[in-house]
Amino acid sequence: MPPTCPERQRFPLPAVLRAAGRRALPVLALTALAATPGAAVPAEPPATLPDPHIPGLQAPAAPLVNGAPAQTAEYRWERCRRYGTLVTADAPANHWPLGGAGATAPDTAGGATGNWTGPHDPAPDGPLTGDPATGTTFDGVATILSVPSVTAPFTGTAAHTVEAWVRPARHDTRYRYLWSRQTSDAAGRQGTGVWIRQTGIGFERFRASQFGIRHYCTIGLNSKEANNEELAEAVMELIPRFALKEGVVAIGEIGYDEQTPLEDKYFRLQLELAKELDLPVMIHTPHRDNKSGTSRSMDVCVEHGLDPAKVVIDHNNEETVREVLDRGFWAAFSIYPSTKMGNARMVEILRQYGARNVIVDSACDWGISEPLAVAKTARLALQSGISEDQVRLACYQNALAAYGQSGQMKEEDWLDRAPIDQRAVYEGNSILRGGREPVVENPKNRRSMDDLIIE
Ligand SMILES: [Zn+2]
Numbered sequence: 001m002p003p004t005c006p007e008r009q010r011f012p013l014p015a016v017l018r019a020a021g022r023r024a025l026p027v028l029a030l031t032a033l034a035a036t037p038g039a040a041v042p043a044e045p046p047a048t049l050p051d052p053h054i055p056g057l058q059a060p061a062a063p064l065v066n067g068a069p070a071q072t073a074e075y076r077w078e079r080c081r082r083y084g085t086l087v088t089a090d091a092p093a094n095h096w097p098l099g100g101a102g103a104t105a106p107d108t109a110g111g112a113t114g115n116w117t118g119p120h121d122p123a124p125d126g127p128l129t130g131d132p133a134t135g136t137t138f139d140g141v142a143t144i145l146s147v148p149s150v151t152a153p154f155t156g157t158a159a160h161t162v163e164a165w166v167r168p169a170r171h172d173t174r175y176r177y178l179w180s181r182q183t184s185d186a187a188g189r190q191g192t193g194v195w196i197r198q199t200g201i202g203f204e205r206f207r208a209s210q211f212g213i214r215h216y217c218t219i220g221l222n223s224k225e226a227n228n229e230e231l232a233e234a235v236m237e238l239i240p241r242f243a244l245k246e247g248v249v250a251i252g253e254i255g256y257d258e259q260t261p262l263e264d265k266y267f268r269l270q271l272e273l274a275k276e277l278d279l280p281v282m283i284h285t286p287h288r289d290n291k292s293g294t295s296r297s298m299d300v301c302v303e304h305g306l307d308p309a310k311v312v313i314d315h316n317n318e319e320t321v322r323e324v325l326d327r328g329f330w331a332a333f334s335i336y337p338s339t340k341m342g343n344a345r346m347v348e349i350l351r352q353y354g355a356r357n358v359i360v361d362s363a364c365d366w367g368i369s370e371p372l373a374v375a376k377t378a379r380l381a382l383q384s385g386i387s388e389d390q391v392r393l394a395c396y397q398n399a400l401a402a403y404g405q406s407g408q409m410k411e412e413d414w415l416d417r418a419p420i421d422q423r424a425v426y427e428g429n430s431i432l433r434g435g436r437e438p439v440v441e442n443p444k445n446r447r448s449m450d451d452l453i454i455e
Helices: 082-090 229-243 261-277 290-303 321-326 343-353 373-383 388-404
Strands: 047-049 077-079 114-117 144-146 176-185 188-196 217-219 248-255 281-284 311-313 330-334 358-361
Touching: 217 229, 229 248, 229 261, 248 261, 248 388, 261 281, 261 290, 281 290, 290 311, 290 321, 321 330, 321 343, 330 388, 343 358, 343 373, 343 388, 358 373, 358 388, 373 388
Parallel strands: 217 248, 248 281, 281 311, 311 330, 330 358
Antiparallel strands: 047 077, 114 144, 176 188
16 A cells, blocks of 8 residues: 655755744744745646665555555655645744755745855755755755844744754764754853754763763663653653664663553563664562562563563562573672662672672662672672682673673773863863863773772
């Protein structure tokens, strides 16, 4: 079945903007492609196009027939008129159908002509059949289309809608702005903006890197939050967008807290997501009924076809460790002062079970926690006569092996340190406060593992 008018057409070249205000909202619209509002829509049939050649972009799945997959499905890519109609229906306050090589860009809705600075080229073709405004190609860095403060209520801080249709020609390390509204004053750069960059939506590890720290994370809907269904739904919608970003090493922590039906639902959904994204999973096991909750967590993983070698089961203790190890999962122990698992007990577990598949970890928690618990446990274990090899496995190597399966964490990341330059800024923000002297280091020598030991 051919989809009617797919929204992902193939169209050449970057840049096309449109923005539309909706009803009560003040307004701003940049558009590159929409048809001029009010213009007659040309009576042309949609054109069938070759398949897109944008990497990773696939045809939508065929719809089900009576709940079952169709025996055959056909699809084709078409250019259609729907988008122009939608722009017009939104009644934008301003609308810049970018296109043409001139120095100005007319506003077909609000009369606020924009002025180009820097090179820009008309795109040779646009997404809309019969639309003379085909879009404009520009780099998002050197080239700017400045538009006057047309819309009196548009302060940049009141609610507004901006729409744009963009096809990036490249993703690199530059922040290539689609639109922004900003000012600079003594307090620094202020405003809002939307950009495209290699690493996607802003997700900054900049501050940690300025102290020589490589920062990694896991991403997931926590089991406690799964019980707030409205929140859970909203979070689940966001997770896929963040899960594939640089430095994300697993989906987690997920699992059970009170073992409610909602926790079960979102645990399973996230296991499926991890499978789809081929990411490891990090599982929180319940504090109450810990032993049965741990068994159940593993059962559900197996039921969903997860490889135990890609699943870290956390919050183990003397009661759960045997089964976790026997079933081939990673057995992690969060070391806490005074609650849960302490490090003297951990040393006894290492003595009894060895370090194979055991991970010692720590927390920076809501409650009282000890971020240096891994280093302190390693030291205590060495003093207690556990061999250095075993300590290294449990306190270093196993975590690297488990989370390294994401492809996002490698030993070279910290052995070959990136230079530190605290003079650098991220999005105009500096880590320096109160006239601090910036640290600038460009380490030439590879670190040895011994440099990493905290005495
Ligand atoms: Zn936890």
